[in-house]
Amino acid sequence: MRAGAVGLALAALAVSACASSPASVSYRPAPAILRMPPVDYGPPGDARNPPQGPFQPNAFLRACPGMRVSNAPALDADRWLTDFKPVIVAFGVILASSPVNDVCLSSGFGLRDGRMHNGIDLTSRPPGIVYSGGPGRVVEAKNSSGYGLNVVLDHGNGVYTRYAHLDYFAPGITPGVAIGFGQPVGQMGATGNAQAAHLHYEILSGNIDTIKGSFGLTPHDPLAFPPYEGALQAGY
Numbered sequence: 080m081r082a083g084a085v086g087l088a089l090a091a092l093a094v095s096a097c098a099s100s101p102a103s104v105s106y107r108p109a110p111a112i113l114r115m116p117p118v119d120y121g122p123p124g125d126a127r128n129p130p131q132g133p134f135q136p137n138a139f140l141r142a143c144p145g146m147r148v149s150n151a152p153a154l155d156a157d158r159w160l161t162d163f164k165p166v167i168v169a170f171g172v173i174l175a176s177s178p179v180n181d182v183c184l185s186s187g188f189g190l191r192d193g194r195m196h197n198g199i200d201l202t203s204r205p206p207g208i209v210y211s212g213g214p215g216r217v218v219e220a221k222n223s224s225g226y227g228l229n230v231v232l233d234h235g236n237g238v239y240t241r242y243a244h245l246d247y248f249a250p251g252i253t254p255g256v257a258i259g260f261g262q263p264v265g266q267m268g269a270t271g272n273a274q275a276a277h278l279h280y281e282i283l284s285g286n287i288d289t290i291k292g293s294f295g296l297t298p299h300d301p302l303a304f305p306p307y308e309g310a311l312q313a314g315y
């Protein structure tokens with residue numbers, strides 16, 4: 080997979096994590112926000128290879144400057160992640176570990192202030208388009224307390240991704256539809272328990288049941304899976 084543009088192009092930013100205090104930091108000017116294209120479902124009846132979207136993963140990811148990023152992985156002196164893998168393999172499923180462009184990491188995965196943070200927080204200004212981390216099928220698209228407007232995709236193999244705090248859903252995102260890699264899922268926002276716009280991204284495993292839905296799934300650190308290339312070499 081071809082890596083997209085390298086580096087950050089973010090506007091003046093009040094970064095926030097799900098439950099952290101915003102901090103004022105400066106960025107280079109950001110480009111005008113992109114118009115969100117509708118999802119292209121392709122020919123009906125075959126969801127094995129739904130059309131891929133316009134998303135190209137960034138090759139590098141940086142911890143948001145000027146703020147304490149809880150659970151941050153190893154960083155270099157300029158706060159770039161030293162072991163960022165833009166495309167990973169999660170239980171046999173190829174996924175983007177950061178399905179948004181020109182973002183910084185505002186919170187990592189794991190215990191944070193005594194509470195479990197089940198995903199990673201990714202922030203850009205202006206808030207960007209959120210894309211599907213891999214091909215799959217929409218299983219949830221609803222407003223939940225805490226997560227706000229959130230979408231859950233089923234990627235097969237018992238692997239799911241969640242996109243939370245969206246401002247709105249992309250056109251056509253509704254349970255049951257198939258979606259390709261890198262298709263728009265929604266617009267980064269601050270719905271639910273969020274102090275400012277960011278994407279809360281989860282990679283989950285298990286089986287959705289009718290009682291708990293996606294809340295019964297097990298979360299994993301999106302930044303801790305093996306890279307696609309390395310996994311291939313290792314024979315996964």
Ligand SMILES: [Zn+2]
Nearest residue numbers: 097199200279
């Ligand atoms: Zn979060």
